[in-house]
Amino acid sequence: MTVPAPAATPGLRAAARIVAAPDGRGGTALPVLDGSGPFALRRLRPDGCEARVALVGAMSAPLGGDLLALTAEVRAGAALRFTTTAATIALPGRTGAPAAYDTLIGVGEGAQLCWLPEPLISARGSDLRTTTRVDLAAGARLVLREEQVLGRAAEPPGRLAARLTVRLAGRPLFDQELCYGPGAPGWDGGAVLGGHRTVGQLLVVDPAFDRHPVAARPLGTTAALAPLAGPAAVVSAVAPDALALRRLLDSALSQLNAATRKSRG
């Protein structure tokens, strides 16, 4: 292995910030919507009381060495839906340095966040570490989808470590790190992915689960719905490709939405 030469220019450092707050008329305002570099945030048409924001990839990122930070704050009583317009592709940089992409999310009391980005694709030779940390106040609602595609068509993946930590009212609710590719021994074996190349999880936190928890059940042979130790449920899935994965997660989400709507009466 060759030692990478020192970077002539350091990787990109970029940050974006979203703040959603009640607008006082039953809707949600977006008092802060800031992004630089690869982050271009677009305000979409709201849906009822829910504000909608899309992240438009304005340049290729993250490359090795890049440090990206995304912050979202949904204040008490607000509702936000976040999407991205395209998949995020982790690519190798010029220096061999790893890239970091850190997302920090806060959801206030009675607030609601749907965090539904497109998949993250780990391209051959890339090295990316992502962290997503969500702090939920009591009574907050969350729908969060995370999908990873390991390698573009017919290529092996790069190195990817993705940690998702969710705390509810200051206590740990969900803490999982997925590690794949070179440097993650056994990632492709029968305990972790068993040859599958896409993996995803859908996490739903809703106070309605306190009274009516969902029952665990398999969803076919490569996915399962599981109640967490708290008012939440997670769908974990592996699939042969991104389309099959999305179908699995979409179908699970409509079942979960139906369950929470029913229990709210």
Place this chain on the structure above:
Amino acid sequence: MTITDVIAAPEDPARPLPAPAPAPVPRAGGRGALAALLVLADGRFPAGGHAHSGGAEAAVKAGRITDGASLESFCRGRLHTAGLAAAGLAAAAAAGIDPLALDEAADARTPSPALRTAARRLGRQMMRAARATWPAPALDALAADRPRGAHQPVVLGLAARAAGLGPLDAAYAAAYEAVSGPATAVVRLLSLDPFEATGVLARLAPELDAVAAAAAEAAQRAVREGPEALPAPSAPLLDITAEQHAAWPVRLFAT
């Protein structure tokens, strides 16, 4: 003294050899503690682990384990995911971190309810065996706080501490158990040659060393920063198939 102190001692000429224990009874950190690790990690320690295949039964049924090679890649993946998570929790409990906070951290690291139930059942069995073997107030306190069982790695770490072992020793016991269970189970499930299964474990030994060391290091960080500093590696197929396996009407192993 921990197992690595004993192993490292001859390599360091400046370091005096361990002095013989002054008291006849093995004391915390004393030489007797190495033998205590053998007792704790022995598959015959009556803590119920033999009833669990660690996901191997489901993997055999799905055709993901068919021979020694696929058993090895299964065990390697399990070691670096569920094994590392368990080793971190066990090391942290042995380091003296609040077991109730660790029990909560274990819940957050175990999205499968079938695996949470199994971990608590195994924790209760481990608690019964540990209290009889190495009585300690910390074990009594956790048993009173979690009468239906705390997560097994947390109890294992407390048991290690009660036996005079250190965080690294607890990490070794948890990491070894993460692969010895599936390897033994597959001998029965596939009629795999037992020599081949033991060969798999022997080949994984250097990685067991690395995982135990990483877990013990993370436990030291967790002493300063809290349980969130512990590793939380996930194995999607283990979680997914655990729910399917739990629904089988007839099975040889509990998990």
